[in-house]
Amino acid sequence: MDFSLTDEQELVRATAREFTDKEIVPAAKQNSRDHHFDLDLVRKIADQGYLGAIVPREYGGAGLDYRTYGLVVEEVGRGDSSMRTVISVQTSLVCSTILKFGTEEQKRKYLAALCSGELLGCFGLTEPDTGSDAADQRTRATKVDGGWRINGAKMWISLGNHAGLALIFAQTDPDKGHKGVACFLVDTDQEGFRPSVIEHKMGLHGSDTAEIGLDDVFAPDDAVLGEVGNGFRVAMTALDSGRYSVAAGCVGVCRSSLEESVKYAKEREQFGRPIASFQLVQAMIAEMRVRTDAARLLVWRAGWLKDTGQPNTTETSIAKLYASEAAVWCANEAIQVHGGAGYADDHVVERHFRDVRVTTLYEGTSQIQKLIIGRAETGINALVPA
Ligand SMILES: Cc1cc2nc3c(=O)[nH]c(=O)nc-3n(C[C@H](O)[C@H](O)[C@H](O)COP(=O)(O)OP(=O)(O)OC[C@H]3O[C@@H](n4cnc5c(N)ncnc54)[C@H](O)[C@@H]3O)c2cc1C
Numbered sequence: 595m596d597f598s599l600t601d602e603q604e605l606v607r608a609t610a611r612e613f614t615d616k617e618i619v620p621a622a623k624q625n626s627r628d629h630h631f632d633l634d635l636v637r638k639i640a641d642q643g644y645l646g647a648i649v650p651r652e653y654g655g656a657g658l659d660y661r662t663y664g665l666v667v668e669e670v671g672r673g674d675s676s677m678r679t680v681i682s683v684q685t686s687l688v689c690s691t692i693l694k695f696g697t698e699e700q701k702r703k704y705l706a707a708l709c710s711g712e713l714l715g716c717f718g719l720t721e722p723d724t725g726s727d728a729a730d731q732r733t734r735a736t737k738v739d740g741g742w743r744i745n746g747a748k749m750w751i752s753l754g755n756h757a758g759l760a761l762i763f764a765q766t767d768p769d770k771g772h773k774g775v776a777c778f779l780v781d782t783d784q785e786g787f788r789p790s791v792i793e794h795k796m797g798l799h800g801s802d803t804a805e806i807g808l809d810d811v812f813a814p815d816d817a818v819l820g821e822v823g824n825g826f827r828v829a830m831t832a833l834d835s836g837r838y839s840v841a842a843g844c845v846g847v848c849r850s851s852l853e854e855s856v857k858y859a860k861e862r863e864q865f866g867r868p869i870a871s872f873q874l875v876q877a878m879i880a881e882m883r884v885r886t887d888a889a890r891l892l893v894w895r896a897g898w899l900k901d902t903g904q905p906n907t908t909e910t911s912i913a914k915l916y917a918s919e920a921a922v923w924c925a926n927e928a929i930q931v932h933g934g935a936g937y938a939d940d941h942v943v944e945r946h947f948r949d950v951r952v953t954t955l956y957e958g959t960s961q962i963q964k965l966i967i968g969r970a971e972t973g974i975n976a977l978v979p980a
Pocket residue numbers: 683717718719720724725726727749750751752753798803952955956957958959960961962965976977
């Protein structure tokens with residue numbers, strides 16, 4: 595097995611590292627304090643080509659493979675999970691889903707605008723009463739002349755207040771269960787599409803999160819993404835890409851937690867010497883290093899499987915489960931290394947801890963990842979509704 599990076603991958607990583615240090619890191623603390631979704635910064639991220647990183651060049655993307663995309667996301671995640679969330683949603687949940695299931699017309703209509711950042715997209719799967727059991731869509735799509743009328747509500751939708759395009763999942767025929775779900779490419783510029791900001795989140799204050807009311811929203815026939823009835827498969831395929839991106843971002847949080855802890859432990863003195871010289875502090879640092887490396891290797895394996903066209907749902911879940919739990923653990927431990935100083939936002943570890951907590955929840959909780967992995971190991975599917 596060869597773990598070395600190609601010259602191109604090294605260059606892309608170095609560029610992403612430099613961009614993160616120059617543009618993302620300096621803005622992150624204030625954006626978090628102000629609860630500000632920084633559209634200027636999103637535009638700069640788009641200019642770097644990160645919003646369409648895995649979209650082929652012919653559709654306006656950067657044409658990166660998954661492994662290289664993972665390197666970019668790790669760097670951005672190291673700087674700011676809020677901006678990493680923007681990349682994960684736009685690139686993995688929205689662009690890659692249109693790329694995989696879209697008609698040629700849909701790809702031409704949306705991808706270039708999404709990649710350039712001219713258009714933001716959101717992914718509307720979760721509802722007030724539908725989370726882990728995503729097949730149980732309560733939002734209804736009713737057939738009318740020339741298209742569909744959609745009624746219902748979506749919850750916790752990242753970028754939902756700023757998106758011009760929303761992927762909305764809805765039930766077309768309740769008798770068919772998950773085989774009645776469809777995904778619609780919804781133009782948000784209509785009266786019945788009513789997003790509102792979800793306030794008072796624990797973290798990701800620099801990222802936009804919406805609750806969305808859908809009142810008779812119209813989607814024409816040619817706005818169905820994939821087939822009517824295969825929306826659940828569209829959603830699960832999107833999450834295979836999204837979970838990879840979340841996992842890569844978590845590696846960045848692990849790494850930053852480690853780097854910040856090492857730096858602080860060498861500077862901070864107690865008992866007349868740097869705290870880095872205490873074995874109990876080194877134990878925390880060593881464990882962070884182990885988890886960072888393990889998380890990264892799992893992400894790289896998932897990326898390699900994707901790039902070589904092999905099945906990867908289980909391995910992507912393993913990477914997402916491990917990397918998100920590792921990132922929460924590392925951020926928490928980094929606060930421990932910083933002592934009281936880690937409890938205020940002068941040190942980035944405080945923000946990492948609040949921001950990364952959501953990664954064991956969104957795009958499938960850790961419990962759901964375990965059920966996906968358990969299903970693969972046992973052949974028994976615990977994810978089917980009772
Ligand atoms: C900041 C943020 C951004 C988000 N962005 C998006 C987005 O852009 N688009 C989108 O569609 N969604 C988004 N989500 C929603 C997210 O994906 C859901 O919160 C997540 O899937 C969990 O659903 P739930 O919150 O309804 O929890 P529930 O499904 O109610 O789960 C509650 C608890 O029960 C456990 N549980 C549920 N079922 C089982 C089971 N069968 N076995 C064992 N344990 C189980 C869960 O693991 C969890 O611990 C976002 C959420 C947040 C917080």
